Amino acid sequence: MLMDIYLGTEDTRFMLFVQDSLQAFSSSIAGLLSSRAVLQGVGVGDATASPTSALLLSILQDSMGRIATILFAHQLGTSLEPECKMYRLAADIFNDSSMIMDCLSPMFPKSIRVGLLSLSSVLRALCGVAAGSSKASLSAHFAKWGNLAELNAKDSSQETVISLMGMLVGSLVVSYITSPLATWVALISLLIVHITTNYLAVRAVSMTSLNRQRANIVFSTLFDENRVLTAKQASKQERVFERDGVLRWKASSDTLGFCQIGVPFKDVIDHVSSSSPAERTEATIVAILRVFEQEEYILWFDPARKRGVIGLKTNASPTSQLKAWSHALLAANSLKIKESNTRGPLVREQVGTDSVLMLGILQDTLAEHSKDFDARIESLRDAGWDIDTPSLQTKPGRKFDVIRKQE
Missing domain, CATH: 1.20.1250 (Growth Hormone; Chain: A;)
Structure with missing residues (x-):
């Protein structure tokens, strides 16, 4: 057909x-x-x-x-x-x-x-x-x-x-x-x-829309080599059947974790709660909201289970969704690098469970990603990619507003 x-x-x-x-x-x-x-x-x-x-x-x-x-x-x-x-x-x-x-x-x-x-x-x-x-x-x-x-x-x-x-x-x-x-x-x-x-x-077939798998391939190549793949080049690395929500660096057989995009805010809270001590959960959520205050999304990645969730704000555009997914990919890869460079089982365990460390990774990778993101998006447009068609959500999602409390 x-x-x-x-x-x-x-x-x-x-x-x-x-x-x-x-x-x-x-x-x-x-x-x-x-x-x-x-x-x-x-x-x-x-x-x-x-x-x-x-x-x-x-x-x-x-x-x-x-x-x-x-x-x-x-x-x-x-x-x-x-x-x-x-x-x-x-x-x-x-x-x-x-x-x-x-x-x-x-x-x-x-x-x-x-x-x-x-x-x-x-x-x-x-x-x-x-x-x-x-x-x-x-x-x-x-x-x-x-x-x-x-x-x-x-x-x-x-x-x-x-x-x-x-x-x-x-x-x-x-x-x-x-x-x-x-x-x-x-x-x-x-x-x-x-x-x-x-x-x-x-x-x-070489699709020009960026679904989750193609976004993994294209953005990981951008991060690694500062090179923009064309749709035809990316299609050669695509799997026809890919696991749902997988974060994969280029076409590697190893996975960095999994991520869901467009989840309700409650799911973000649940994931933070499962990876933070009870007494630090509220402080962690407040810190996440501060980190992503200027963004149209919020992201959390559970370092122990290697599971990420992305909540989209009401005004989230297709470009913001791409930024959110590529940020999750970059954060998961940074976590993997930190774990591989860490020596000793005790420290490795702390790296896998410390929400404070994960907050630091999210903050650092966001600053790094935001610096060149607009230029990278323009280079993707010039290469023929369809940036304006949202293709990352595969389940009905919910968006939310973050209302700042007046002091």
Whole structure:
């Protein structure tokens, strides 16, 4: 489903077109094999099968799919756009898994068969939500001249032609492949082609928005080398599937910790309380508010658990969100450097649990970061990055105001 338009050189566009065509072609044939298995599962060819039973099974599948659609969209709706590459590939994994469930269903008794077909319907519904949302985001990215309608129309026509060819070839395939072994060999081969081509196509896309993973890669390179990566350079270091909220220096396999952005102020207080002695919690919170008085966010990083939280103030802009996330990355890396330079288990333990030390790290890194932040943002704009589209929050967040008490 990935468009081949406006991406790099002619060779790149041709390769993406081939990959897109192969994935749609293989998916169409695999879909016919799974559809035949579903028909066998509902009793086609079985004289004892009841049309009413088949209808009730269809209603159950449809109901399960609709419920899954509602729950999935509610739970993960906010993250679909920032993580569109991940969900684009996840959609294909959901779809291919549903085909495997369909083909497994005739092998089991009726009670288990109903469960497998219902699970297949749920996976197909998840595919629909993830594919539709991520495709919309990717199409908007490819429409560089505002021609989104034209882009979608051409994408749909290309997909229709390839799917039609797949159905014609698939008609011959299902006519000749009838044994279970041959069916499974053909199905697995087609699904491998489908997933592989989709993976390569997703890897080839260079998004210009800065989600959490790309922000990690771009800002850590800026901090380390004072060099701005282009979207294409950053995409080569991206993982398609990345852990939620991870703080990672460049593309290292080691993690610095995890961070949540856009949390309620209560969550910030809870994290401070868990990492500070009870008698110092209030003083620590007051100190944090002072440190971030001029910023549009507040940040706390638990040095023991390596967990950070970012609370956004009401006036927080997309640029401020980028500053908050990159500050969390810088603070986590500074903490790691301090820990690695510290000798002795007793001192190391103090480094990991002392909230006063963490406050010092936050204050020092904020001063260091603020000094060059505006210039770095301009250099990112010049390199083609979309700074004005917020892509860091993957869950509905709450903002708050800090009202200073009159003396």
